[in-house]
Amino acid sequence: MVKKMMQRILPRAFLGKPSLLRRSATASQSTLAQTVQENEPVLPKMPPFDYTPPPYTGPSAEEILSKRQQFLSPAVFHFFKNPLNLVDGKMQYLFDENGKRYLDAFGGIATVCCGHCHPxxxxxxxxxxxxxxxxxxxxxxxxxxxxxxxxxxxxxxxxxxxxxxxxxxxxxxxxxxxxxxxxxxxxxxxxxxxxxxxxxxxxxxxxxxxxxxxxxxxxxxxxxxxxxxxxxxxxxxxxxxxxxxxxxxxxxxxxxxxxxxxxxxxxxxxxxxxxxxxxxxxxxxxxxxxxxxxxxxxxxxxxxxxxxxxxxxxxxxxxxxxxxxxxxxxxxxxxxxxxxxxxxxxxxxxxxxxxxxxxxxxxxxxxxxxxxxxxxxxxxxxxxxxxxxxxxxESLQQNAFTVGSYLKQRLTSLKDKYEIIGDVRGRGLMLGVELVTDRQLKTPAKVETLHLVDQIKDFLVDVMDYTLSKM
Incomplete structure (x- = not known):
């Protein structure tokens, strides 16, 4: 489930920053250490999906990045420390140059609303x-x-x-x-x-x-x-x-x-x-x-x-x-x-x-x-x-309501467990989670957020694909 997925990601992503991960005000360091150990991810097997992208024979991510830096506007930026070279997409999934499958939770900035390459x-x-x-x-x-x-x-x-x-x-x-x-x-x-x-x-x-x-x-x-x-x-x-x-x-x-x-x-x-x-x-x-x-x-x-x-x-x-x-x-x-x-x-x-x-x-x-x-x-x-x-x-409005309500409920339940989660908001499948370093002051956790996003990118390959297949 989404709850278990986040419980695996958060301790691993913020290992060494226990103040942001306290389950409650009385949680001890030993309890936290035990939690981290218990929640070390055991990655499930990817769910079956009836599509395999054709072999990619184009330039590598490094070559594309080099061309972007040389020929595109310096205002153009990319996500992740190691940017993805996405070459194929099918419904909720994206595939990189190596055929690795990712669950797309971003939708091209809320653009792909029917799934990639809907027939x-x-x-x-x-x-x-x-x-x-x-x-x-x-x-x-x-x-x-x-x-x-x-x-x-x-x-x-x-x-x-x-x-x-x-x-x-x-x-x-x-x-x-x-x-x-x-x-x-x-x-x-x-x-x-x-x-x-x-x-x-x-x-x-x-x-x-x-x-x-x-x-x-x-x-x-x-x-x-x-x-x-x-x-x-x-x-x-x-x-x-x-x-x-x-x-x-x-x-x-x-x-x-x-x-x-x-x-x-x-x-x-x-x-x-x-x-x-x-x-x-x-x-x-x-x-x-x-x-x-x-x-x-x-x-x-x-x-x-x-x-x-x-x-x-x-x-x-x-x-x-x-x-x-x-x-x-x-x-x-x-x-x-x-x-x-x-x-x-x-x-x-x-x-x-x-x-x-x-x-x-x-x-x-x-x-x-x-x-x-x-x-x-x-x-x-x-x-x-x-x-x-x-x-x-395909009743996608109802799907957004059903899946979005479930996801929001699960994300909200994590607020009591992890102090870094300051707010969960939005409706349907337009949802946001805000991370903070101090709940009282609501100080944005900028560095931690970037780090977590990078971690989730890898977990979305294995954990969230499995999660949504069980919903």
Whole structure:
């Protein structure tokens, strides 16, 4: 079981750091030593799997790493001390250059939602590629229209107009543009710790220093000020970052309504009283799988709409049934956004994103010529449509709920045994475990986390494969 797996991994990974592994405040060193000895891993046999990757004859990991360092951007990094050369994938498994099998618990940053190389998705891509790889959305094609119809059917209310993009960053850029055009305002409110992309506009809305460069973001050109109408808003940068409704570290715990007051204060003291939009993730993915405090979104949505703004739900990571309880993350909060953005799981790895909004808001782009060369590409939309069908036909939302609930329960039970586990959070198969060196101070265990991730990489080959086969 998952519990036994973690009991094997944690003592071995942190051998020599007993303070982080105390089972309780009264646990003795001798007890700990006995625990470590008792839990030395006895690796089970790998479960059977009806797929064997073909022999790999390409360059080695060392050769690829050398080429990356020579020809790719220095900003490109890799996981693990000894990076994996992944050359094959099938459903929940990945294979390295030596044919070694790994359980993929990362899904390409929450992207592969139907499993690697799902036959129905692959067939849709191959069949469409054989017929027509690309034309332009200016011509008619059934793949684009059929997927737009299927996607719109997954939304409540008047959310029924679809714009296709190539990524989540593009989707959020487009959503912010439409919000500003529709309201005539510039000011956007996002949440601290949120991540919305790395282009000019989305970098401004992102509130994590690691992903922000020291450049002007979302600056409204001064030439526009001359023509601002009586209802429009003036702002220096156009972005305000609200307090994060963080249930783990936040000053108000899980009281979402108290965090929401900060948004009201921002509008009152930091804007003209009117705003363009609020953008937020239901669960902050890059921010560490932080689920927003209950009651926060309904209160904030109400405040934003009173100020003339629209509400944007960033579903790039939390969408497409990943949370299990709902198809979209915002549904767990009982709200209906005005604009929804998505990517990642939408194409199971194919470069594809989308913005879904109301007919009224969608009209703002008709005043000029909005065009996206690859948005709505027939191969990509054929893949997206196949993904929706697989999620429904194979009940993947229910699977995310069932497996995710079990996994979260097991991980939570380990908190009483290992002090290094500070928090277990998220829902469905969008889960996170935070490690800390001090539970009271909630000090992030950065070095220990990197070490454990490296250890788990090897255990995922033998232990977790076996674990999930017994579930």
């Amino acid at each position: 129905k998705v692959v067939d849709a891509i191959v069949n469409q590629t054989k017929r027509l790889q690309h034309s332009t959305i200016l011509y008619l094609n059934p793949a684009i229209a059929d997927f737009a119809e299927a996607l719109a059917s997954k939304f409540p209310g008047d959310l029924k107009v679809v714009f296709f993009t190539n990524s989540g960053t593009e989707a959020n850029e487009l959503a912010l543009l439409m919000a500003r055009l529709y309201t005539g305002c510039q000011d956007v409110i996002s949440i601290r710790n949120g991540y919305h992309g790395n282009a000019a506009g989305t970098m401004g809305a992102t509130a994590q220093s690691s992903y922000k460069f020291n450049v002007v973001q979302l600056l409204m050109p001064s030439i526009h000020l001359t023509f601002i109408s009586s209802f429009a808003c003036v702002s220096k940068t156009g972005v305000h970052h609200a307090q994060n409704p963080d249930q783990y570290r936040g000053i108000f715990g899980s009281d979402g309504s108290k965090y929401a007051r900060d948004v009201d204060d921002i509008i009152t003291y930091g804007t003209s009283g009117r705003v363009a939009a609020f953008i937020g993730e239901a669960i902050q993915g890059v921010g560490g799988i932080m689920e927003l405090a209950p009651g926060y979104l309904p209160s904030v949505y109400n405040t934003i709409r009173k100020a003339g703004g629209v509400c944007i739900a960033d579903e790039v990571q939390s969408g497409f049934a990943r949370t299990g309880s709902h198809f979209w993350g915002f549904e767990a909060h009982g709200v209906v956004p005005d604009i929804v953005t998505m990517a990642k799981g939408i194409g199971n790895g194919i470069p594809l994103g989308a913005v879904v909004t109301t007919p009224e808001i969608a009209k703002v782009l008709a005043h000029r010529s909005y065009f996206n060369t690859f948005g709505g590409n027939p191969v990509c939309t054929a893949a997206g449509h196949a993904v929706l069908q697989v999620i429904e036909q």
